[in-house]
Amino acid sequence: MPEETTVAELMNSIPDYFVPENAKGISMSVQFLFNGEKGGDWVVWIKDGSCTVEEETIENPSLTLMTTAEDALLIFSGKMDPMTAYTFGKLKFRGNVSLAMKMMNYFKMPR
Secondary structure (H helix, E strand, O other): OOOOOOHHHHHHHHHHHEOHHHHOOOEEEEEEEEEOOOOEEEEEEEEOOEEEEEOOOOOOOOEEEEEEHHHHHHHHOOOOOHHHHHHOOOOEEEEOOHHHHHHOOOEOOOO
């Protein structure tokens, strides 16, 4: 992932890394709340073997992930381990937290 990647570019690229065969029978919505400079609110929808992303806020997502825009870019680029980010409070979850672990299997992110 290039150094100058923005949160919008990151989020819009997520469907490119989706592995549909790993998410068979899965229906979920994941709200991403990125605060700080260049942040924003995004939703990843996984349903019927497809993945879509919208810049929006929804009520009652299956899972909500909260971090700064800067830390999100570090996590998705592989420069910050998600478990370490969670341990140090840089990444927070709300909702069905077990989905966060399962989600890692639904995507093959570049490293």
